Amino acid sequence: MWTLVKNGSIVETIEKPRDIRIDGALHSSQIFTQWSDSERAEVGLIPVEDEGQEKDEKFYTNSFNVIYADGKSVRRITNVPKDVDSVKAVLQSEVNQTLRRFLLQTDWVVVRKLETGKDAPSNLANWRAALRVKAVEFETAISAASNIAELEAIDLNSWPSDPRNE
16 A cells, blocks of 8 residues: 655545656556556555454454654554444344354254154264254353453354364
8 A cells, every 4th residue: 555645645545556646747556566666656556554463253343543753654553442242233143143054954863863763973972962052152252251352362263172083
């Protein structure tokens, strides 16, 4: 990312290399890849440096402000935590969708039991039970969390492994 600076002010922010007109002269996109930073600076193209870091948008609203000061262009990244109750609702939904997706893969054993009386393989029955227990653990942890940091700490990827993949 670069800024086009004229008279100490940002005229334009350029996200990706492209053809650009500067002071009436048309430059190909190669100005961004073939020219050095000092050559680009001579025509007012300044590389943008990041200040701060983007955070997971599930938990934060990231905003960006590009400024020019002291000969440098800086993209200031600000992170504002989202509403805790809203994030909890999203995480609860994610847990339910994941549980549903896992159970759907082996629902056939439940149907087979109903139709034929044949029991599910014990490893699948145990896995399905472990999935439900894990979902309750996640829901309890989500409900108990009182701030974004506590919600971020919950690892929603720690589901029991599928015995068919072992």
